[in-house]
Amino acid sequence: MLDSTLLTENHVQTVDFYSHLRQSDREAINRFLKLNNIQDTSQFFIFFDKFIQSNYLESYRESQNIMYALNRICMRVWKDPLSDNEILVLGDILNDYHQNLLGNYMEIFEEINVKLIDS
Secondary structure (H helix, E strand, O other): OHHHHHHHOOOOOHHHHHHHHHOOOHHHHHHHHHHOOOOOOHHHHHHHHHHHHHOHHHHHHOHHHHHHHHHHHHHHHOOOOOOHHHHHHHHHHHHHHHHHHHHHOOHHHHHHHHHHHHO
């Protein structure tokens, strides 16, 4: 929801984000993955390239896309997926949460900034 809010309130520009990803040092990423015991990095880079190509974060602008993504995660995690009614209820909860978030979502960045300055 925070991603969606940052996008819809124009605090983040996906064009810039994906431009930075395209310019990332793939060899440095490869070394990092191997350093963390991921020897076959090809699967990561396949996912990474598809993520960039699909401009995936742009889909977060629409609440129904967030709901779809959450439901897909639930389908992978739980034996019994959400019912149609549960999906509607979850959608209402997310919409309410999003409305509440609009009033104070920048506070999280202020809190992080204070913690970074204090450390």
